[in-house]
Amino acid sequence: MxxxxxxxxxxxxxxxxxxxxxxxxxxxxxxxxxxxxxxxxxxxxxxxxxxxxxxxxxxxxxxxxxxxxxxxxxxxxxxxxxxxxxxxxxxxxxxxxxxxxxxxxxxxxxxxxxxxxxxxxxxxxxxxxxxxxxxxxxxxxxxxxxxxxxASNIGVLAKPGKVTAENIRGLRLGVKQATSGAKFVQETLKPAKAAQVFPGDAEMLAALQGGRIDAVLTDTAIVLGQAKGSGGAVAVVGQYETGExxxxxxxxxxxxxxxxxxxxxxxxxxxxxxxxxxxxxxxxxxxxxxxxxxxxx
Incomplete structure (x- = not known):
């Protein structure tokens, strides 16, 4: 690498x-x-x-x-x-x-x-x-x-086959408190429902795997590791270029x-x-x- x-x-x-x-x-x-x-x-x-x-x-x-x-x-x-x-x-x-x-x-x-x-x-x-x-x-x-x-873009972590670029704005999204991902979702993506805010990555991932949210948005370099650790339960299905x-x-x-x-x-x-x-x-x-x-x- x-x-x-x-x-x-x-x-x-x-x-x-x-x-x-x-x-x-x-x-x-x-x-x-x-x-x-x-x-x-x-x-x-x-x-x-x-x-x-x-x-x-x-x-x-x-x-x-x-x-x-x-x-x-x-x-x-x-x-x-x-x-x-x-x-x-x-x-x-x-x-x-x-x-x-x-x-x-x-x-x-x-x-x-x-x-x-x-x-x-x-x-x-x-x-x-x-x-x-x-x-x-x-x-x-x-x-x-x-x-x-x-550097890292904003990645979208979700259960495979559920979240797409076309439907993401209408889904339940999760972000980490005070992150650039949270700002991106609120100010740029602008979903129909306000994203749920979590204090840390562990809580956010648990909510995704437990079905309380449909997708997590945070740094691609972070969610790739979370996807790997999930054993296929979740995957990085997309990312937004932000130049971060x-x-x-x-x-x-x-x-x-x-x-x-x-x-x-x-x-x-x-x-x-x-x-x-x-x-x-x-x-x-x-x-x-x-x-x-x-x-x-």
Missing amino acids: RRRPAHILAPALAVLAALSLSACGENSPGGSSSAAVTSAKGGAYGDCEVTGTKGSVKLKTVESGTLTVAGDLPSRGWWNGNTVADIKSGFEYCLAANIAHRAGLEKLRIRNVSFDAMVAGKGSGYDLAMAEISITEERKKAVDFTSPYF SYGALLPKDSANTAVVNGVLADLTSEGALDALSEEYLGEALGGDPAAVPVWSL
């Missing part, structure tokens, strides 16, 4: 069809633990392989010697584990590990923070957040974003934003982001986003 360069990132994972994929599911609740700390051992954090020169950049962190990263945890492929304490790998986890390494920080602390609090700029006590967060002009009013490191990209979120006017942008640029040019995508997202997504039919409004 290869991504395009960061400034024109697209999740075109064309080699996935050739991979032997194991089943994986939706984002799971964070369990009883809301934070976990990993200390660098032998130059690595958890199961991540880090690259570049240790201490080549400097970050101002909330805790000395530690990079504290918030996420909506766990999230298969991005933050792998059944609980927060289990997380030792994944695209965003290992991206955070690489940032910590290049900043010369010996510890990586991850915190489970609600998605809506992160994007509203209401969270505190962490240096940056990564939770498959789409960069939007509205969110930029409250927080800073780095340059993009991944994921970026790391930082407090408004953070002095660290430019530094992290520099790290992302280096990781991109060195092929490190490509390697993370290939290692962690192929199995998690369980399909090629480029192969999902694009629906017109």
Whole structure:
């Protein structure tokens, strides 16, 4: 799997069809633990392989010697584990590990923070957040974003054979609170019935599988993993092109934003982001986003 360069990132994972994929599911609740700390051992954090020169950049962190990263945890492929304490790998986890390494920080602390609090700029006590967060002009009013490191359209997850581009506006739709998918449904798709809003992916998927809603709309890169984990019960039947990209979120006017942008640029040019995508997202997504039919409004 290869991504395009960061400034024109697209999740075109064309080699996935050739991979032997194991089943994986939706984002799971964070369990009883809301934070976990990993200390660098032998130059690595958890199961991540880090690259570049240790201490080549400097970050101002909330805790000395530690990079504290918030996420909506766990999230298969991005933050792998059944609980927060289990997380030792994944695209965003290992991206955070690489940032910590290049900043010369010996510890990586991850915190489970609600998605809506992160994007509203209401969270505190962490240096940056990564939770498959789409960069939007509205969110930029409250927080800073780095340059993009991944892109995703809005995918439609449904039981096979029930939802089409022609009938979707008349169905019962589900969205995740404070996401770009929720905004897309409300302002652009404009269904006949207001979409049901859920606090997290797990609750939204349960409602779909239980028949309380007909379709879920959120990032294609997320719903592909949910479809794979369902064992065929649900599928990604379509997607809408929105040109969205994921970026790391930082407090408004953070002095660290430019530094992290520099790290992302280096990781991109060195092929490190490509390697993370290939290692962690192929199995998690369980399909090629480029192969999902694009629906017109």
